[in-house]
Amino acid sequence: xxxxxxxxxxxxxxxxxxxxxxxxxxxxxxxxxxxxxxxxxxxxxxxxxxxxxxxxxxxxxxxxxxxxxxxxxxxxxxxxxxxxxxxxxxxxxxxxxxxxxxxxxxxxxxxxxxxxxxxxxxxxxxxxxxxxxxxxxxxxxxxxxxxxxxxxxxxxxxxxxxxxxxxxxxxxxxxxxxxxxxxxxxxxxxxxxxxxxxxxxxxxxxxxxxxxxxxxxxxxxxxxxxxxxxxxxxxxxxxxxxxxxxxxxxxxxxxxxxxxxxxxxxxxx
Amino acid sequence: xxxxxxxxxxxxxxxxxxxxxxxxxxxxxxxxxxxxxxxxxxxxxxxxxxxxxxxxxxxxxxxxxxxxxxxxxxxxxxxxxxxxxxxxxxxxxxxxxxxxxxxxxxxxxxxxxxxxxxxxxxxxxxxxxxxxxxxxxxxxxxxxxxxxxxxxxxxxxxxxxxxxxxxxxxxxxxxxxxxxxxxxxxxxxxxxxxxxxxxxxxxxxxxxxxxxxxxxxxxxxxxxxxxxxxxxxxxxxxxxxxxxxxxxxxxxxxxxxxxxxxxxxxxxxxxxxxxxxxxxxxxxxxxxxxxxxxxxxxxxxxxxxxxxxxxxxxxxxxxxxxxxxxxxxxxxxxxxxxxxxxxxxxxxxxxxxxxxxxxxxxxxxxxx
Numbered sequence: 072x073x074x075x076x077x078x079x080x081x082x083x084x085x086x087x088x089x090x091x092x093x094x095x096x097x098x099x100x101x102x103x104x105x106x107x108x109x110x111x112x113x114x115x116x117x118x119x120x121x122x123x124x125x126x127x128x129x130x131x132x133x134x135x136x137x138x139x140x141x142x143x144x145x146x147x148x149x150x151x152x153x154x155x156x157x158x159x160x161x162x163x164x165x166x167x168x169x170x171x172x173x174x175x176x177x178x179x180x181x182x183x184x185x186x187x188x189x190x191x192x193x194x195x196x197x198x199x200x201x202x203x204x205x206x207x208x209x210x211x212x213x214x215x216x217x218x219x220x221x222x223x224x225x226x227x228x229x230x231x232x233x234x235x236x237x238x239x240x241x242x243x244x245x246x247x248x249x250x251x252x253x254x255x256x257x258x259x260x261x262x263x264x265x266x267x268x269x270x271x272x273x274x275x276x277x278x279x280x281x282x283x284x285x286x287x288x289x290x291x292x293x294x295x296x297x298x299x300x301x302x303x304x305x306x307x308x309x310x311x312x313x314x315x316x317x318x319x320x321x322x323x324x325x326x327x328x329x330x331x332x333x334x335x336x337x338x339x340x
Numbered sequence: 341x342x343x344x345x346x347x348x349x350x351x352x353x354x355x356x357x358x359x360x361x362x363x364x365x366x367x368x369x370x371x372x373x374x375x376x377x378x379x380x381x382x383x384x385x386x387x388x389x390x391x392x393x394x395x396x397x398x399x400x401x402x403x404x405x406x407x408x409x410x411x412x413x414x415x416x417x418x419x420x421x422x423x424x425x426x427x428x429x430x431x432x433x434x435x436x437x438x439x440x441x442x443x444x445x446x447x448x449x450x451x452x453x454x455x456x457x458x459x460x461x462x463x464x465x466x467x468x469x470x471x472x473x474x475x476x477x478x479x480x481x482x483x484x485x486x487x488x489x490x491x492x493x494x495x496x497x498x499x500x501x502x503x504x505x506x507x508x509x510x511x512x513x514x515x516x517x518x519x520x521x522x523x524x525x526x527x528x529x530x531x532x533x534x535x536x537x538x539x540x541x542x543x544x545x546x547x548x549x550x551x552x553x554x555x556x557x558x559x560x561x562x563x564x565x566x567x568x569x570x571x572x573x574x575x576x577x578x579x580x581x582x583x584x585x586x587x588x589x590x591x592x593x594x595x596x597x598x599x600x601x602x603x604x605x606x607x608x609x610x611x612x613x614x615x616x617x618x619x620x621x622x623x624x625x626x627x628x629x630x631x632x633x634x635x636x637x638x639x640x641x642x643x644x645x646x647x648x649x650x651x652x653x654x655x656x657x658x659x660x661x662x663x664x665x666x667x668x669x670x671x672x673x674x675x676x677x678x679x680x681x682x683x684x685x686x687x688x689x690x691x692x693x694x695x696x697x698x699x700x701x702x703x704x705x706x707x708x
Contacts, residue, residue, distance in 0.1 A: 241434055243405075244404075
């Protein structure tokens with residue numbers, strides 16, 4: 072009787088995890104499949120990894136995706152950090168509710184709508200001011216900044232909400248001018264949140280297929296776009312290997328981001 | 341006579357910090373409503389008050405974190421009213437200590453020194469000096485979260501003292517410590533203050549703590565100065581019922597002033613149908629309603645022939661406090677009177693009649 076009581080929730084939990092992670096596990100396992108046929112196990116091999124790295128199209132797309140992710144994450148941090156400061160520090164300034172709402176909107180906006188509206192914007196801009204004359208990397212970066220910046224703002228705001236203002240006052244009291252306080256107290260103590268925000272933005276940008284598809288041009292194919300288009304032609308073990316590598320990279324980013332955000336407990340206590 | 345001499349010394353010129361009629365409101369609610377104070381060089385001065393009395397706001401204005409709505413503050417002859425905190429010759433030890441969590445004990449102490457153009461060796465020398473002063477040398481490399489409460493307190497003190505400010509402000513320096521450590525730390529603070537000769541301004545809500553370390557105390561009430569003076573002057577000669585009660589247990593008797601005789605006031609207590617005489621220190625010719633304040637420990641059980649100042653009641657409660665008993669008697673009209681009897685004196689049993697008397701100088705007449 073007790074065995075059933077203990078066992079049943081465990082089984083449910085196992086089923087839940089299986090539902091979530093079995094497909095991913097399967098993908099990882101098949102990436103080590105020797106056989107060219109995706110669904111038939113032909114022995115362990117890492118040859119597809121080698122082929123992925125030798126495939127120029129894949130390497131180019133990966134490089135483009137990484138560059139876009141790094142640039143958009145950096146711009147998102149530069150814009151999102153001040154936004155987080157404004158939300159956490161400037162009290163109830165007029166227009167705060169609107170500001171907070173507009174900032175959070177991209178988080179809940181369907182990607183199709185974000186992508187479409189950005190495409191319309193770029194087309195309109197091209198017609199009226201002649202820029203961007205070609206859609207590609209630059210437009211994808213701009214699009215990615217627009218939906219990753221709120222994540223940075225929210226992470227930074229959360230960090231500042233738990234920030235002891237006395238620390239800044241103590242620094243001022245000890246003779247540090249406001250800029251020195253920002254440099255030596257506020258930024259070092261907010262850094263984990265800023266880094267976490269950068270990593271989150273990087274991951275979101277690196278993952279994005281929908282928005283990038285809308286705003287890209289003929290010359291720029293990101294990694295998710297490449298994977299999606301090649302899968303439409305049929306499953307390939309090469310793509311499994313590529314997807315596994317992406318999976319590892321993204322998980323690593325998220326683990327580091329979570330660890331950075333978790334550091335606030337030890338820092339502020 | 342000696343008291344008079346002491347008061348003269350206190351009001352002598354050479355006031356180091358001059359606070360002139362400063363006021364500060366927060367969204368229309370006054371926190372400090374016109375306070376003037378003069379604090380001497382090298383003094384250990386206490387700002388004492390209940391929460392909401394404006395003591396912390398006053399401290400923050402001295403540190404430069406709040407700008408007074410009106411009035412002026414000068415330190416050592418220089419007007420600092422509009423000076424930002426980072427330029428003031430003042431350092432503050434925060435109640436929460438506000439130690440920088442990403443710096444070691446050393447780094448915290450060095451922070452203020454690094455803002456000046458001092459050489460590395462000079463900074464290191466001063467940091468070592470401060471570490472030795474607060475006995476934290478062994479913990480120099482620790483981070484704040486690795487320290488005990490007392491160690492954090494000492495680090496915060498060292499950090500605030502490192503720049504050798506003209507004035508050190510301490511916001512409830514002992515509040516976060518447990519009871520035993522508090523007494524130890526209080527003595528340490530007094531010793532360090534005496535050694536460095538820096539003017540200390542301590543904010544506290546604890547009257548006992550204030551009396552135990554201050555050379556002078558300013559009692560704040562509702563954003564205004566209630567009274568200022570040495571601990572013993574405030575304790576023995578309060579000028580209002582609020583001050584009398586804030587500094588310790590006191591018996592307050594409503595009374596009517598009947599008249600004045602040379603050197604003494606004649607009054608009648610509402611609770612007691614007798615005339616009393618107390619020394620007329622205020623020298624005022626006021627008459628009418630007033631209060632007579634007598635500290636419980638100034639009341640003694642009279643044996644044999646009682647002097648003039650006496651009252652008789654029934655012992656209702658006695659609490660043993662080690663060196664004394666805290667007793668409560670009830671007067672015939674039901675009013676309770678407290679008195680403290682040294683343990684060496686036997687006290688009557690509960691329900692027995694007690695006669696209390698007090699020296700004329702123990703009674704203080706209060707008008708407010």
